[in-house]
Amino acid sequence: MxxxxxxxxxxxxxxxxxxxxxxxxxxxxRFCLGHYKVHSASSRDHVLCPARAPAVKGKQCERCFVLDDSRLIHDFHRGGRVPDGLRTYLLQDHWLYVATFAGGASKVGTASHLRKWNRLAEQGAVVARYVARAEDGRVVRLLEDMVTREAGLAQQVRSAAKAEALAGPLPAAALDGINERHAAAVRTLLGQAAVDGSSPEGFSIVDELWVRPxxxxxxxxxxxxxxxxxxxxxxxxxxxxxxxxxxxxxxxxxxxxxxxxxxxxxxxxxxxxxxxxxxxxxxxxxxxx
Incomplete structure (x- = not known):
């Protein structure tokens, strides 16, 4: 912590x-934790909130929220402008995964290559599989949106729901089965979309099990x-x-x-x-x- x-x-x-x-x-x-400036795929600076202001947007004040480079990630694939440092971060390889939590709720998500394992560990996944490797952050987010739109997989599971599920988790075999079915359906969707030309170029389908901590x-x-x-x-x-x-x-x-x-x-x-x-x-x- x-x-x-x-x-x-x-x-x-x-x-x-x-x-x-x-x-x-x-x-x-809650009080503002400041914001981040991203310089490259592996370098970023944490900037303290100068006012030590109350948090109004999650963990940040309004000013730090606006200044935080990481908030721009989510609009990059829609043509949003990003600083040069963040662009360097987004141009590295990214992974598309399907994660399943203790109660069986599942989601599709993305992770940069450098945070491929850590991302799922921090989210508290019980089972997860990587389903695609993309050449950059734009492609992987286009794939993520397509999976949500076509396969119905959410992109978020509430932290409160994760905690509630851990009070009575489903058996390991059941969770692995849920995750395997979702991951297989996503791979099928990606394959069909690649054939008919409705998916972006610049990715490959993979089948890799995440190793839980x-x-x-x-x-x-x-x-x-x-x-x-x-x-x-x-x-x-x-x-x-x-x-x-x-x-x-x-x-x-x-x-x-x-x-x-x-x-x-x-x-x-x-x-x-x-x-x-x-x-x-x-x-x-x-x-x-």
Whole structure:
């Protein structure tokens, strides 16, 4: 987990299995995390918000949202103008993938070649397959839009839905089957579109399974767990980390053998103070069979 101090210094807190995380939320609002300037495929600068303003668009104030190079990515394939640095980033190879999450919800998405693996790890996919390799970011986004339009696959799955699904994930075989069927349908669509000329040039169809991070195994298994019911936007929290998938942690609390799914993504852009805090054990009801 990356923390940013008021002065802009960055600190990373390990969330590996066995780590403990304790914190108190110091303010109820979200504050701007600044913006990025992209210089090349592998170089970018993080620019602090000069006003340390409240966040009004996700994790940014209005000014930083407008200045952020990354927001322009989504219009590049529609002819939108981009700075030279971002253009260099977009002209590298990109991958089209189909990802499936714990409850069976699936999406089509894109990843640059340098972030081919990380992109899916950060999103918390349970199963994913790469279905195409494109010569640049324009082509891959045209393919992504075509898949959404023709195959009905969404381009987003809500973070709250991912967390809810991890409280009762489907069996691994079922999720793999769902993902394999979607990926096969997308490859068929891409192949037909290439033959009849309705798809852009500059891509090849691939069939490659994404390798999920080992630390996600405990969350993706069908062992019993509960949703963490304490609001992360306020109060004091503390728990042990036993598994991690994207922004969701499988947590252990002192005083109970029960496991809890905590959506740490809800902490984004919030002000916290690290410390030796502990969460109260939520009242939970074991499922009856």
């Amino acid at each position: 990356r923390l940013q101090s008021p002065s802009g210094d960055l600190r990373e807190v390990s969330l590996a299995a066995g780590a403990r995380l304790g914190f108190a939320v110091a303010d109820h609002g 080992a630390q996600a195994a405990g969350l993706c298994a069908t062992t019993a767990r509960h949703a963490y019911t304490h609001p992360l936007e306020q109060g004091k929290h503390g728990f042990g980390i036993t598994a991690l998938s994207g922004s969701n942690a499988l947590a252990s609390l002192a005083g109970t053998d029960a496991a809890f799914v905590v959506n740490l993504g809800r902490l984004a852009a919030r002000t916290i103070v690290l410390g030796d805090f502990a969460s109260e054990v939520p009242a939970v009801q074991e499922p009856l069979f």
